[in-house]
Amino acid sequence: MIGLNHYLLLATILFGIGVYGVFSKRNAVAILMSIELMLNAVNINFVAINKFIQPSNTIGQLFAIFVIVVAAAEVSVGLALIISIYRHKKSVNLSDFNLMKW
């Protein structure tokens, strides 16, 4: 019998994988992808909790949609940043991105 806890567990595992990806990768695009995984995990939580705790309305889904919007904006700006830095550094390796260090 699948209940809310299964959904929450799935979301936790996805979030954990995303966290590991953010830490263990060097490629900036890969890190962005890991962040997307984490955002998706959050969305699952929103929707699942909405559905199980308060099935009469859809505020959780609404928030998930806002998260998706923000994620789209974040990805577009993030990728534009990466491309822009790549033009100067010829690299997408995050350890090369040390312009602000002194």
Added chain:
Amino acid sequence: MSITINDGVFIIISGLTIVSALGVVFSRNIIHSALFLVLAFLGVAGIFFELGAGFLGLVQILVYAGAISVLIIFAIMLVMNVEAEKTNLPNPSLKTHLWGACLALLLIITLGTSIWRSELFQVLGPPAVSDAVGLLAELMLGNYVVAFEVAAVLLLLAVVGAIILARGVEEE
């Protein structure tokens, strides 16, 4: 405790999602990572369908699988200057891996056990499927109309910002 069709579908979809999420993190070729990401997005969309949020699942497919992942793949193709097999190597220092693994495992174990043991979450049965589109529209253009407009402005800004960043400022 018998397994219904719904449960079987959930197990298959969640398994697919987790496996493809692992694929995103562990592939050495970043294009494979991105394609696994598409699969993970589709899996999450399946979870949404399972939860009765059909509209949200379709939004997930349209925006994530159809647009964001394409954007990511495009960006990857624009910033690739080494062999495909070496585009997504893990960080060479062991320390970061340890940190990441520790944090992730800590998260999964603590949250997972607490979720699993919590009485609060176990009482509830499978979700009821209902027409969410109308409710969603009323919320979006009713109570949350300001957030909706802000989101629209945010998207516009993101588009403009992305164009400016990616094209670069022309130096006179």
Added chain:
Amino acid sequence: MEHWFLNIAHWLTSWLVSLGLAPVWAEVILLVGQWTCIVGIITLNVLVLIWLERKVAGFMQQRLGPNRLGPYGFFQTIADTLKLLTKEDIIPSQTDKLIFKIAPMFFIIVSVMLYAVLPMGQDMAVVNLNVGLFYFISVGSLSTICLLMAGWGSNNKWSLLGAMRSVAQMISYEIPLAFSLLGVVMISGSLNLSDIVQAQHNLWFILLQPVAFITFFIAATAELNRGPFDMPEAEQELTAGAFTEYSGMRWALFFLAEYTNLVAVSALAATLFLGGWQGPFLPSWLWIILKTYLIMMVFMWLKWTFPRIRMDHLMSLSWKVLIPISLVNIVLTGAGIEIFRWMGW
């Protein structure tokens, strides 16, 4: 005649239940049967369509088209299919093999999935989804990924260029496509395709939304990578774009998927703008077939009339012309609906 297929389905379900099967499993078996029928009909239909396309192209250029094999050359496509089936499946050595192999399968799966929500007659949609139109758009957007996979996996510059072009084109044209459909949704007040068909009981939406229809048609042509917008394939410059390295059955799958998409989009256009399965005298499923074929003939007519347009013109057509027009159409439709309500009609 109207209820042939529904009767077959009912009879099959009751027979399966009488055999002692649980109703749920009977439904599942029925669903599998429906999908098998859809896939079979699509495959056979594609044979007819390819023949039709060649014939139409021939007639437009005052040629005869295929005429050697069978009556009016009808067996030509069957011979071609047999040839493709028996051809060697070449996989170039430097490709990304897994991606290269699964791209065509993914493409055809996505194309076939489009048919789930299309009402093929009265009460004849496989799944009567309440967000059917949105489902169609979002599943249709997945085909970009497949093209990108094919282009990337081939490890060939033409493939990659073709894939990038097609993806840029399809993503740009998805916006006017969706926007042009919003007018219809606003008038009928539903995303369910069956409801939209019902709403056209008195008046087809092509008369209420002519601008939306034209925008939809142009955007759909670009979505299908067809007609004057076949930049991604552009045989003369890109040697078939994303499909350059494919041969034999895998290439045929792409071909199949393209025509499958064509039929699906034409059926959608018929459903949304031409009153779907509604029509006098003939059974509903025959009406939708007739309307779909009519729209496909128009697609072919466009394809064989207009020369291919340039990539930047293509993009500016989408962003500078179609999107503003469709936005204006949405605003006008909203105003029109309000005026109608105010007048009390």
Added chain:
Amino acid sequence: MYGKGLLKGLGITLKHTFEKDITIQYPEEMPFLQERFRGCLSFDFGKCIACGLCTKACPNNVLSFETVKEEGAKKKKLLNYTIDLQYCLFCNLCVEVCPTNTLYFTHSFELTKFKREDIKIVYHRPPELDLLPEEKETGNLEVQVEMPDITEAEAKRLKQLEAMKTALGKNPQKVLSKVLDTEEDIAIMANLMASDEKKLFKMAELMLGDREKARKIAQAFVNKEKKDRQQEGGE
């Protein structure tokens, strides 16, 4: 108005769709060939004076021949003449240079062969040239093509010729209406052909090959006949 041209284009293709197709289905239906079409290069053995100008004019050494000079004879005697068509450019230089119009192009264009050796055309000295005193046909309209070995294409052509002959014999009005304009002319020509079999054969051949030429010659025949009749009437 914007988009007017697009609609016009659609109209044009729609119009063409319902017009008659202009395809010529080649093996069943022969294409129309212009009078000066350069098909197979052919050779008329009786006319050749073995001057060798053609071999000199040819840029690709397509042409070659063997001669023998007999004791006491004035002229060289041609033994054989070879056209190696695989190198031929169809440039017309040999035809132009020939003083006796020995070389000419026919309208046969199906020159494909299964074996490489078959491409070469060798004309051997026909035995009747040695028997008879030189007595050449001077009719400049004679276009009797005689290939040394009858190929498949030639066989097909002969078949068509036969068909045309029977058509001309049975229903001359219908066939002749393609080349002659007035009823009167057609009747005259039909009469002529009925009386003279040679003329029938010639017309059949011309009808198959070159319409324009057939028209001219038929007209010439008719005119001559008319003149003859007038003379008879005058006397």
